Amino acid sequence: MTDVPLTLPEELLLLALDPVRGRPLNSPRYLRYGLAGAALADLEAAGRIAVERGDRVTVANPLPLGDPILDGALATLPAPAKGGRGIRAHRWVRSASRPVRELCLRRLEERGALRRQVHRALGLLPYERFPAGAVDLAGPAHARFRAAVDAGLPDRRTRLLAAHSSATGLDTKLLPGSAFRPLRRDLRRLVKEEWTAHAAFRAVQDDQSAGGGA
Incomplete structure (x- = not known):
């Protein structure tokens, strides 16, 4: 199974999780929005969805892809209907x-x-x-990301990965310090x-406007 390519949300999650503590480097809630947005990006690339009127998602092809993450996400989107208006992207992301x-x-x-560990607060x-499991997929994911950054984000996938990291505040952890400030500004654009x-970012903004925390 390890030779099956990672989806965009999987790769984003690997970049976001601290391998030792098993916690996200950014807000867990904002990260969830980024994962949902990344799933939309993969579904669009696979020709399963389209966006209309700027921000309404419609199902263009309901045929499953054979991937549990993307098929699960696709199943939660409104079925294609004649004259249907779809769902606003940021609302679906939430x-x-x-x-x-x-x-x-x-x-x-x-x-x-990954390994799932259950703890109890105050017992x-x-x-x-x-935390990281026996198969190191996070290390190569980080190496690919940094190589892409060094190369100027040369392909669509790495640009999408970087954009979703920026939308959720993960970019300040992956690209810290003043040396990366110009790149972080570019990613905001x-x-x-x-x-x-942008759908993930709007969901983050909604939380911030409502005073929502992590």
Whole structure:
């Protein structure tokens, strides 16, 4: 299973998780929005969805892809209907963020890249952590990302990955310090150009406007 290519949301999750502590480097909630947005990007690339009127997602082809993450995301989108208006992208990102995250975690567990650990706060309230597993997929993901950054983000996939990291605040962890400040500014502009990343960013903005935390 490890030779099956990673989906964009899987790769984003690998970049975001601290391999030792098993916690996201950025806001867990914002990361979920990024994972959902990244799933939309992969579905669009596969010809399964289209975006109309700027931000409404419609299903263009309901045929499954054979990937549990992308097929799970596709199944939550409104079925194609004649004259249907679709769903606003940022609203879908909010509603689908938890199930998409769980699908990504399960898939990476199956690949051996993550281990699910259940802890209890004060001995009562359960919470989960996802440290690195026996199969190192995070290390190569980070190496690919840094190589792409050094090369100026030469392909669409790495630009999408970088845009979703910016939309969710992960870029400040992956590209820290003053040396990367110009690139982080460029990525903020890229977020506006890539509708799937912008959908995640709008969901983040909605939380911030409502005073929502991580």
